[in-house]
Amino acid sequence: MDDAKALQFIEEVTENADKVQQTTLAGILSENREVEYLKRFNLDGATDREAFKSKIPVVTYEDILPFIRRIADGDRSPILSSQPISDFVISSGTSGGEGKLIPAVKQDQDIRLLQSVLARAILNRHVKGLDEGKSLHFVFIKPERRTKGGLMVRSVITRLFKVDIKNMPGDAMKASSSPYEAVCCEDIFQSMYTQMLCGLYERELILRVGAVFASGLLRVIRFLQLNWRELTHDIRTGSLDSRVDDQAIRGCMGRVLRAEPELADLLARECEKDNWEGIITRIWPNAKFIETIVTGSMSQYIPTVDYYSGGLPVISAMYVSSECAVGINLDSFCNPSEVSYTFMPQAAYMEFLPLDNPEFSEPVDLVNVEIGKEYELVVTTYNGLYRYRVGDIFRVTGFHNSAPQFRFLARRNVLLSIDSDKTDETTLQGAVERAYKLLDESKVVVVDYTSYADTATIPGHYVIFWELLLKDPDGWPSGEVVEQCCLAMEEAMDSVYRQGRVVGKSIGPLEIRIVERGSFEELMDYAVEKRSATFSQYKTPKCVKLKEMVELLNKRVVAAHFSTALPHWAAEERL
Numbered sequence: 001m002d003d004a005k006a007l008q009f010i011e012e013v014t015e016n017a018d019k020v021q022q023t024t025l026a027g028i029l030s031e032n033r034e035v036e037y038l039k040r041f042n043l044d045g046a047t048d049r050e051a052f053k054s055k056i057p058v059v060t061y062e063d064i065l066p067f068i069r070r071i072a073d074g075d076r077s078p079i080l081s082s083q084p085i086s087d088f089v090i091s092s093g094t095s096g097g098e099g100k101l102i103p104a105v106k107q108d109q110d111i112r113l114l115q116s117v118l119a120r121a122i123l124n125r126h127v128k129g130l131d132e133g134k135s136l137h138f139v140f141i142k143p144e145r146r147t148k149g150g151l152m153v154r155s156v157i158t159r160l161f162k163v164d165i166k167n168m169p170g171d172a173m174k175a176s177s178s179p180y181e182a183v184c185c186e187d188i189f190q191s192m193y194t195q196m197l198c199g200l201y202e203r204e205l206i207l208r209v210g211a212v213f214a215s216g217l218l219r220v221i222r223f224l225q226l227n228w229r230e231l232t233h234d235i236r237t238g239s240l241d242s243r244v245d246d247q248a249i250r251g252c253m254g255r256v257l258r259a260e261p262e263l264a265d266l267l268a269r270e271c272e273k274d275n276w277e278g279i280i281t282r283i284w285p286n287a288k289f290i291e292t293i294v295t296g297s298m299s300q301y302i303p304t305v306d307y308y309s310g311g312l313p314v315i316s317a318m319y320v321s322s323e324c325a326v327g328i329n330l331d332s333f334c335n336p337s338e339v340s341y342t343f344m345p346q347a348a349y350m351e352f353l354p355l356d357n358p359e360f361s362e363p364v365d366l367v368n369v370e371i372g373k374e375y376e377l378v379v380t381t382y383n384g385l386y387r388y389r390v391g392d393i394f395r396v397t398g399f400h401n402s403a404p405q406f407r408f409l410a411r412r413n414v415l416l417s418i419d420s421d422k423t424d425e426t427t428l429q430g431a432v433e434r435a436y437k438l439l440d441e442s443k444v445v446v447v448d449y450t451s452y453a454d455t456a457t458i459p460g461h462y463v464i465f466w467e468l469l470l471k472d473p474d475g476w477p478s479g480e481v482v483e484q485c486c487l488a489m490e491e492a493m494d495s496v497y498r499q500g501r502v503v504g505k506s507i508g509p510l511e512i513r514i515v516e517r518g519s520f521e522e523l524m525d526y527a528v529e530k531r532s533a534t535f536s537q538y539k540t541p542k543c544v545k546l547k548e549m550v551e552l553l554n555k556r557v558v559a560a561h562f563s564t565a566l567p568h569w570a571a572e573e574r575l
């Protein structure tokens with residue numbers, strides 16, 4: 001589909017959003033009329049909205065887990081979807097500590113590809129001439145695994161590069177400065193090193209720089225800070241660092257490597273400066289914008305991205321999850337903190353649970369959401385999810401034709417997130433309790449705790465503030481014990497967190513900051529005085545986000561200790 005057709009398509013489906021939604025639902029239900037799940041609820045082949053809503057319940061992943069398990073274990077009967085399930089995508093959202101497995105089917109893949117074609121057309125409408133240059137977009141795949149029943153399990157990005165790319169027309173990597181072999185290398189260091197090296201060689205051609213999420217982009221900048229000497233050495237001599245020993249990469253890099261001492265000198269001059277403000281534009285002078293998601297929990301990185309990019313426009317192009325790909329940002333160059341995604345009505349059947357009372361309210365249809373209200377997204381898709389709560393929370397900001405536009409607010413129940421990790425209150429509480437066990441309760445107790453995602457370090461890390469009450473004047477825990485507490489907490493985090501720590505290195509070591517006695521009372525005073533909390537209803541927030549509250553606690557820190565080892569993570573875990 002060319003750009004003009006894609007733009008026309010967007011207009012057509014958004015003008016008739018409700019009709020397209022009904023057709024999409026009817027398509028999904030008629031295709032799957034024989035599946036066990038729908039039969040169980042006696043849908044009897046009906047494809048209309050009313051029957052669907054009256055018979056099929058709104059569910060969470062936990063509700064459908066028994067069906068997913070059967071598929072994963074090898075049951076090939078049409079359980080959720082009539083289409084054969086080719087593999088699973090694994091979500092970074094977790095259930096019981098494990099990544100959620102979402103069945104993948106062909107139509108879902110087609111919908112995702114179409115969404116990216118539409119998003120590309122929007123971008124091309126805003127910036128001309130992108131085809132004349134290259135994109136330095138850092139992407140990393142993750143290790144794959146097989147379920148007991150033999151189905152592959154991969155992340156959405158891994159699937160995109162290992163499976164979907166084969167069905168894309170032409171050379172899908174043509175515009176990318178990263179060789180396919182580098183993207184498909186599971187070793188993050190080797191992949192990042194090679195992608196960076198290629199991006200440096202092609203510095204003049206690069207028109208956009210990015211990574212999927214802003215956290216990833218900042219890691220890449222940090223990587224450059226740590227490795228620019230080796231990288232410029234390679235450019236000066238036309239060689240490839242021996243730490244990159246992946247044979248596929250070494251094979252393809254022969255085409256790229258050449259000795260360019262002048263380029264190496266120029267890059268080294270920029271990198272050796274203490275001040276890295278605007279480094280992206282200094283190294284890639286023709287970059288017109290940064291392409292990375294800075295909405296939702298990633299908005300915490302906007303100031304740092306601005307610092308390194310010298311204020312280039314930042315584009316969050318799409319809202320995509322393992323469950324569905326529904327949102328496109330039609331206004332690419334809007335202020336990053338004002339991004340709204342228009343939900344494409346052909347991409348899934350969508351309903352919205354009003355946030356004011358999610359347990360008791362009926363979900364409303366796509367076209368019936370109200371501006372200013374907040375909702376949780378509920379989707380019905382070709383890959384066998386029926387009225388499934390995705391867990392993402394949005395606020396309606398407007399309409400494009402009759403399709404609503406949504407600002408991504410947060411993930412339901414998520415307190416802490418650095419990269420793709422999403423730690424909720426229950427997990428945090430469990431982690432803190434595990435750490436308490438290492439303290440000598442007869443001598444010291446933790447009076448209160450809260451947490452904070454510290455993104456001033458790259459990669460960011462979790463900080464847990466503790467206030468201790470000494471029962472025994474000699475009860476102060478040693479630094480070593482607090483370090484063990486840090487590690488114990490990390491061990492209690494879910495597999496996505498631990499994989500981020502161990503394999504992806506996208507999360508730094510957890511830190512405990514012990515604050516002086518009375519700090520949490522002062523936090524409460526602050527909330528009551530300044531934030532109009534009431535004494536009787538006040539509960540210590542289990543995560544502090546407000547700058548003033550973080551500062552209040554930071555000023556009272558008497559000791560700080562980091563985890564000194566990596567938590568356990570094994571490849572057979574669910575991500």
Ligand code: AMP
Nearest residue numbers: 091092293295296318319320321322408
């Ligand atoms: P995964 O299922 O692991 O691919 O992660 C998808 C999740 O990432 C979504 O459910 C969101 O919570 C988050 N996410 C995806 N796209 C965006 C976006 N544009 N802005 C903010 N968060 C996003």
